[in-house]
Amino acid sequence: MTHWIIAPVVLPALLAPFIVLAARYHIGIQRTFSVVGVLALIAVAFGLAVQASDGTITLYQLGDWAAPFGIVLVGDRLSTMMVLLTAVLALFVLLYAIGSGWDNRGRHFHALFQFQLMGIMGAFLTGDLFNLFVFFEVLLIASYGLMIHAGGNARLRAGVQYVLFNLIGSTLFLFALGSIYAETGTLNMADLAQRATLIGADETVGLRVAAVLLLLVFAIKAAVVPLHFWLPSSYAEAPGPVAALFAIMTKVGAYAIIRVYTMIFPPELEVTSGLHDVWLQPAALVSLAIGMIGVLAAKRLDRLVAFSVIGSMGMVMVTIALFTPEGIAAALYYIVHSTLAGAALFLIADLVRSSRRDLDLTAQAPVAGATLTAALFFVAAIAMVGLPPLSGFIGKLLVLTAAYDSEYVVWIWAIVLGSSLISILGFARAGSVVFWKATSVAPADDAEAATPPAILSYVAVGGLIAALMAHTVFAGQVHGYTTAVAAQLFAPEPYLSTVLETPGKLSTPKEGY
Amino acid sequence: MEMLVASAIGVMTAGGIYLVLRLRTFPVIMGISLLTYAVNVFLFTSGRLTTGAPPILRDGVAIYADPLPQALVLTAIVISFGMTAVVVMIGLGAFLGSDDDHVDDPTDENEDRAGDAS
Numbered sequence: 001m002t003h004w005i006i007a008p009v010v011l012p013a014l015l016a017p018f019i020v021l022a023a024r025y026h027i028g029i030q031r032t033f034s035v036v037g038v039l040a041l042i043a044v045a046f047g048l049a050v051q052a053s054d055g056t057i058t059l060y061q062l063g064d065w066a067a068p069f070g071i072v073l074v075g076d077r078l079s080t081m082m083v084l085l086t087a088v089l090a091l092f093v094l095l096y097a098i099g100s101g102w103d104n105r106g107r108h109f110h111a112l113f114q115f116q117l118m119g120i121m122g123a124f125l126t127g128d129l130f131n132l133f134v135f136f137e138v139l140l141i142a143s144y145g146l147m148i149h150a151g152g153n154a155r156l157r158a159g160v161q162y163v164l165f166n167l168i169g170s171t172l173f174l175f176a177l178g179s180i181y182a183e184t185g186t187l188n189m190a191d192l193a194q195r196a197t198l199i200g201a202d203e204t205v206g207l208r209v210a211a212v213l214l215l216l217v218f219a220i221k222a223a224v225v226p227l228h229f230w231l232p233s234s235y236a237e238a239p240g241p242v243a244a245l246f247a248i249m250t251k252v253g254a255y256a257i258i259r260v261y262t263m264i265f266p267p268e269l270e271v272t273s274g275l276h277d278v279w280l281q282p283a284a285l286v287s288l289a290i291g292m293i294g295v296l297a298a299k300r301l302d303r304l305v306a307f308s309v310i311g312s313m314g315m316v317m318v319t320i321a322l323f324t325p326e327g328i329a330a331a332l333y334y335i336v337h338s339t340l341a342g343a344a345l346f347l348i349a350d351l352v353r354s355s356r357r358d359l360d361l362t363a364q365a366p367v368a369g370a371t372l373t374a375a376l377f378f379v380a381a382i383a384m385v386g387l388p389p390l391s392g393f394i395g396k397l398l399v400l401t402a403a404y405d406s407e408y409v410v411w412i413w414a415i416v417l418g419s420s421l422i423s424i425l426g427f428a429r430a431g432s433v434v435f436w437k438a439t440s441v442a443p444a445d446d447a448e449a450a451t452p453p454a455i456l457s458y459v460a461v462g463g464l465i466a467a468l469m470a471h472t473v474f475a476g477q478v479h480g481y482t483t484a485v486a487a488q489l490f491a492p493e494p495y496l497s498t499v500l501e502t503p504g505k506l507s508t509p510k511e512g513y
Numbered sequence: 514m515e516m517l518v519a520s521a522i523g524v525m526t527a528g529g530i531y532l533v534l535r536l537r538t539f540p541v542i543m544g545i546s547l548l549t550y551a552v553n554v555f556l557f558t559s560g561r562l563t564t565g566a567p568p569i570l571r572d573g574v575a576i577y578a579d580p581l582p583q584a585l586v587l588t589a590i591v592i593s594f595g596m597t598a599v600v601v602m603i604g605l606g607a608f609l610g611s612d613d614d615h616v617d618d619p620t621d622e623n624e625d626r627a628g629d630a631s
Contacts, residue, residue: 130585130588134588134592137592137596140596141595141596141599144603148603148606151606152610153607153610153611156603156606156607156610156611157607157611157618159603159607160600160603160604160607160616161616161617161618163596163599163600163603164541164545164600164616167545167593167596167597167600168533168545168548170592170593170596171545171548171549171552174552174556174589175552175555177556177585178552178558178559178582179559181556181559181560181581181582181585182559182560182561233618
């Protein structure tokens with residue numbers, strides 16, 4: 001048993017207190033350790049992804065206690081892919097935070113950043129539902145700190161909403177876990193998957209309630225309408241790099257839905273039939289529509305990007321709710337795309353904010369470094385709305401193809417295509433008002449020449465765009481891999497047997513016990 | 514005992530939801546605290562209600578108390594305690610900064626309510 005799989009959790013967990021305790025007054029040392037830590041995370045995550053790519057399922061028993069009594073970490077294709085995505089995103093976000101000086105505008109940015117990474121990585125790797133709750137709380141409490149980083153009234157007010165909404169979500173999560181434990185007597189995902197099939201069709205009330213509550217919790221995280229109200233103001237008011245990191249947080253909700261509702265409550269399970277197609281699919285379609293209408297209606301650039309995140313999460317959820325291997329494969333391709341595109345857009349909105357009075361979509365004097373910023377916005381917007389040639393287009397094509405056999409095909413095609421048109425209009429309007437109309441406004445007389453953003457900021461945004469382009473160029477390979485991921489999800493027997501049949505330290509009783 | 518515990522959870526949840534819907538920071542935080550109390554008791558009962566039973570499997574003991582929910586409750590208490598502390602601090606910061614303890618976004622009608630209140 002190698003210990004590498006716990007490194008994505010332990011490494012940030014050790015770095016964060018070190019940064020707080022030993023380097024709190026030295027921003028240079030903080031930055032160095034943070035960047036080195038994230039680079040090491042990328043290396044570890046890449047190693048884990050390579051290890052899992054041939055279908056191997058890596059099991060890590062904490063304290064050598066066998067499941068279902070001990071807590072396990074499980075690395076399969078899906079979790080290692082998400083871990084790698086998080087690590088890559090974290091690097092660019094961190095570079096931007098350093099380049100733009102955001103990390104120096106309040107205390108403890110780097111420590112909170114590491115704690116946030118620890119929570120996200122743990123949520124992707126854990127094989128236990130209660131442990132998933134704990135890692136959700138770790139990532140949330142770090143995100144509360146990051147969300148109000150650098151302070152300000154508007155940000156604190158949005159922070160209160162964000163914290164309260166998530167506290168209610170956590171309470172629901174606990175209610176769901178309590179019901180599941182009362183019904184099945186276990187919280188280990190693999191063990192649950194086996195026991196859920198054993199429950200008779202006439203004794204399903206408790207488990208049904210639990211499955212719906214759990215879906216609600218994950219839908220809050222994934223910002224599915226009507227549980228999306230926390231997202232627009234908190235993402236818009238959060239500091240730019242923090243909002244960009246939060247782009248992965250909605251995907252944690254999507255990941256949890258994929259994991260729990262393919263393994264524990266799969267679509268063919270009678271106990272929870274109707275949950276996917278009757279409830280999740282229409283909600284996902286409405287989120288897609290609302291998100292893209294919000295893009296058109298937004299009066300500020302940061303809100304516009306926040307609504308585009310809701311819309312793209314709607315797209316992801318539409319595809320997940322099909323619960324077919326093709327659907328999950330398309331959804332995973334789109335998750336990678338929308339994480340990178342959403343993060344890039346939040347960073348670009350921050351580039352614009354750095355030399356403007358506010359982010360209102362009104363004509364104001366040109367921002368510093370307007371040419372390059374505008375070009376980046378143009379590319380990222382094309383990716384986000386799904387126009388050719390970038391990965392958004394390929395993702396949308398995969399979504400439409402996967403939906404072809406669904407009973408909702410008319411609705412899905414109509415809403416996906418219609419919302420694309422609306423979001424194209426929204427982004428085109430925003431871009432032309434912010435960047436083109438600006439040339440007709442003379443700068444105010446007393447305005448000082450604003451300094452253009454640092455090179456490092458552009459490197460970070462450019463890196464995300466380059467990752468998007470790689471995601472487009474290697475679309476065939478990536479989609480092939482996500483198909484393999486989906487195949488593994490829909491054949492969970494190796495996962496179950498690895499988790500449940502690996503012996504721990506008490507499996508062979510010794511004399512004296 | 515079942516009736517008593519079940520109705521306690523129900524009353525606390527109902528009170529918590531009512532307070533959460535009040536839309537001002539203090540009642541909402543009180544409501545969330547009530548909800549977390551309710552969920553703690555709920556988690557505790559998810560291992561079935563027993564009195565005077567040992568929590569460890571031993572020879573000769575037929576009825577035992579499930580120890581796992583107790584561990585879960587402990588974790589949940591610690592987490593909700595920390596989270597409540599965080600939300601009190603952030604809520605206090607927001608109130609002191611803008612002189613307004615509403616949780617919802619200001620709309621056009623009530624934009625100047627902070628001024629009216631003072």
